[in-house]
Amino acid sequence: MWFDDAIDAALDQADREHRRRRIRPVAIPGPRLVLVDGRQLIDACSNDYLGLSQHPALKARAIEWVERFGAGARAARLVTGTLEAVSELEVRLAQFKQTEAALIFNAGYQANAAVLPALFELAGGRDALVFSDRLNHASLHAGCAAAGVRQIRFRHNDLAHLEELIAPHAGKPCFIVTESVFSMDGDRADTAALAAIARRHDAVLYLDEAHATGVLGPQGRGLAVAAPGAVVMGTLGKAFGAAGAYIAGSQALIDYLVNRCAGFIYSTAPAPAVCGAVDAALDLIPAMDGERALLMSRAARLRQRLAEFGINTLASSTQIVPAILGAEDKALAAQQRLEAAGVLAIAIRPPTVPEGLARLRFALSSAHSDADFEQLLDAIGVIGA
Ligand SMILES: Cc1ncc(COP(=O)(O)O)c(C=O)c1O
Numbered sequence: 001m002w003f004d005d006a007i008d009a010a011l012d013q014a015d016r017e018h019r020r021r022r023i024r025p026v027a028i029p030g031p032r033l034v035l036v037d038g039r040q041l042i043d044a045c046s047n048d049y050l051g052l053s054q055h056p057a058l059k060a061r062a063i064e065w066v067e068r069f070g071a072g073a074r075a076a077r078l079v080t081g082t083l084e085a086v087s088e089l090e091v092r093l094a095q096f097k098q099t100e101a102a103l104i105f106n107a108g109y110q111a112n113a114a115v116l117p118a119l120f121e122l123a124g125g126r127d128a129l130v131f132s133d134r135l136n137h138a139s140l141h142a143g144c145a146a147a148g149v150r151q152i153r154f155r156h157n158d159l160a161h162l163e164e165l166i167a168p169h170a171g172k173p174c175f176i177v178t179e180s181v182f183s184m185d186g187d188r189a190d191t192a193a194l195a196a197i198a199r200r201h202d203a204v205l206y207l208d209e210a211h212a213t214g215v216l217g218p219q220g221r222g223l224a225v226a227a228p229g230a231v232v233m234g235t236l237g238k239a240f241g242a243a244g245a246y247i248a249g250s251q252a253l254i255d256y257l258v259n260r261c262a263g264f265i266y267s268t269a270p271a272p273a274v275c276g277a278v279d280a281a282l283d284l285i286p287a288m289d290g291e292r293a294l295l296m297s298r299a300a301r302l303r304q305r306l307a308e309f310g311i312n313t314l315a316s317s318t319q320i321v322p323a324i325l326g327a328e329d330k331a332l333a334a335q336q337r338l339e340a341a342g343v344l345a346i347a348i349r350p351p352t353v354p355e356g357l358a359r360l361r362f363a364l365s366s367a368h369s370d371a372d373f374e375q376l377l378d379a380i381g382v383i384g385a
Pocket residue numbers: 106107108109110112137139179183208210211235236237243244245
């Protein structure tokens with residue numbers, strides 16, 4: 001049948017291009033460790049930056065909320081109502097992000113894919129003027145695509161280019177869509193400068209804080225604190241150690257999304273266990289300055305170590321450190337050699353990253369022990385071998 005043949009052809013092509021992706025079964029023998037094919041490896045690829053996914057307080061609160069509220073949320077929030085505890089959690093999230101209000105979603109991908117079209121509706125839907133960083137995450141593209149918008153892309157983190165592109169559209173409603181920490185390059189956007197550009201052009205700034213939340217900014221509040229007035233999206237499955245996402249902004253924005261964002265209206269609410277874990281993470285994160293400092297100093301040491309072997313780490317200045325290897329097969333071979341040395345870091349290939357920039361993406365965690373981290377540094381030599 002044509003359908004099966006087409007699937008086989010697509011998978012064959014992925015194989016030929018060294019781009020085939022496979023799901024690998026793993027077990028979690030302890031914080032920052034993974035058991036892959038019977039071997040215990042140091043996990044240097046997950047986004048569990050503060051190690052909270054294994055924290056006893058998160059596990060205990062998740063269990064407590066299951067006992068109090070049940071295993072599932074039963075329906076969408078507008079149908080079944082919202083647990084008081086979840087409303088309180090949203091107030092706490094808003095306080096953490098220093099905004100008026102917040103709204104929880106099931107996943108970051110869902111939030112970006114669903115919220116952007118709802119916002120663009122306010123400015124002509126498919127005709128909305130949307131200025132996007134070239135390296136934006138797939139979920140941000142999904143939101144633009146769902147709205148039928150043709151994005152106007154500025155060069156990565158090049159705010160002069162953004163200004164140049166936006167200037168001819170003075171007086172028209174515009175959106176600027178970007179990440180505050182880029183998921184694959186580990187560099188930061190200048191959020192204060194972005195906010196100033198948005199103010200000058202009366203544009204809405206939409207900031208994806210997936211990799212900044214919990215890790216950067218005062219008490220881990222992210223980089224959007226330097227961009228008051230932005231619509232802020234962040235995830236709860238990375239540094240927060242649980243799952244889901246939030247949108248933070250004005251009360252009017254949240255009220256609008258409750259009325260017009262289909263991905264919120266027509267989706268079952270997040271499970272109580274997840275919300276309980278997020279609630280516990282919020283107790284811990286503001287006080288984790290020591291962990292955040294450790295993460296940043298380790299990331300700097302890793303970049304230095306990679307540089308000793310002549311490996312480019314782009315403009316990384318965070319816990320995400322890319323090791324650029326160029327071709328897909330080189331990145332895959334490096335992943336295998338590193339794995340043989342006891343470290344799991346995943347080869348990231350196009351189309352996730354631009355052509356010719358296949359890489360290993362290291363994602364560090366404050367939960368790595370000193371010995372884990374030294375083993376990781378020792379293993380770096382095999383990458384370029
Ligand atoms: C920048 C960015 N935005 C959004 C997401 C999606 O978040 P989630 O994993 O919660 O769906 C990711 C996930 O990796 C991401 O890196």
